[in-house]
Amino acid sequence: MTDAQPASPRTTMRRGTDRAVYERQRIRTILDAGVIAHVGVTTDDGPIVLPMAYGTRGDGDAAEILIHGALANAMLKAGRSLDVCITVTIVDGLVVARSPFHNSMNYRSVVVRGTATAIDDPEEKSTALHVINDHIAPIWDTARPPSASDLKKTLVLSVPLTEASAKVRDGDPIDDEADMDGPYWAGVVPLTSTWGEPHAASDLADGVDMPESVIALGGSDAQPT
Missing domain, CATH: 2.30.110.10 (Electron Transport, Fmn-binding Protein; Chain A)
Structure with missing residues (x-):
């Protein structure tokens, strides 16, 4: 490669x-x-x-x-x-x-x-x-x-x-040539990993804002909670 x-x-x-x-x-x-x-x-x-x-x-x-x-x-x-x-x-x-x-x-x-x-x-x-x-x-x-x-x-x-x-x-x-026309399914199941929406710890003090960098980890749709 x-x-x-x-x-x-x-x-x-x-x-x-x-x-x-x-x-x-x-x-x-x-x-x-x-x-x-x-x-x-x-x-x-x-x-x-x-x-x-x-x-x-x-x-x-x-x-x-x-x-x-x-x-x-x-x-x-x-x-x-x-x-x-x-x-x-x-x-x-x-x-x-x-x-x-x-x-x-x-x-x-x-x-x-x-x-x-x-x-x-x-x-x-x-x-x-x-x-x-x-x-x-x-x-x-x-x-x-x-x-x-x-x-x-x-x-x-x-x-x-x-x-x-x-x-x-x-x-x-990559299958055997003899199996290519057979009745058996073949393919790929993709695996993707993403971070979920961030949420505050249960003991977090009032008035502490979530850092922008943490919000960004959850993607563009994440909102501070």
């Missing part, structure tokens, strides 16, 4: 190579559209995969994915850096084939391999959390800023996007 080359053997596609994407901007586009990253690590107790919020920033060799969550114990045991595998997947539809053997999904997925390093400087950590927060809900500028205690309790990690690849499937089922 692209003339770009894989960054390393660890990110080289070996199955479904016609669906491989190595071009960095297309990879970033998928990451920008995703919501949750699944982060896999190996610990003394065995492998574990954790869902985490994330954000991306930077260009070229400086591009990175930022995550935060509960990897503190594993990182401390590994000496404050940790080899991780991060995946982000967006499902765009179910592909219903004439035979269950050929059922599939239309999807966009990214795999990132690399060393996660902690961001410890309070100012740098705050900036990184701003990126992560605004990837999900852009309320950083309208909410209470994180306190020094908040920052101290939060683990923020940076992983370079130098070892990353994507895989994309779209289109119709």
Whole structure:
């Protein structure tokens, strides 16, 4: 799907190579559209995969994915850096084939391999959390800023996007030639995700307006409630 080359053997596609994407901007586009990253690590107790919020920033060799969550114990045991595998997947539809053997999904997925390093400087950590927060809900500028205690309790990690690849499937089922004229239905069931209409928390104080950025998440028809 692209003339770009894989960054390393660890990110080289070996199955479904016609669906491989190595071009960095297309990879970033998928990451920008995703919501949750699944982060896999190996610990003394065995492998574990954790869902985490994330954000991306930077260009070229400086591009990175930022995550935060509960990897503190594993990182401390590994000496404050940790080899991780991060995946982000967006499902765009179910592909219903004439035979269950050929059922599939239309999807966009990214795999990132690399060393996660902690961001410890309070100012740098705050900036990184701003990126992560605004990837999900852009309320950083309208909410209470994180306190020094908040920052101290939060683990923020940076992983370079130098070892990353994507895989994309779209289109119709791929059935056996012998089944093409048979009586079996085939097609695609699209899957779309949208945010619903925002509503205020039950304990929200009177007179607090909903931020425009939150209203915008609900789409053009959303109204503050």
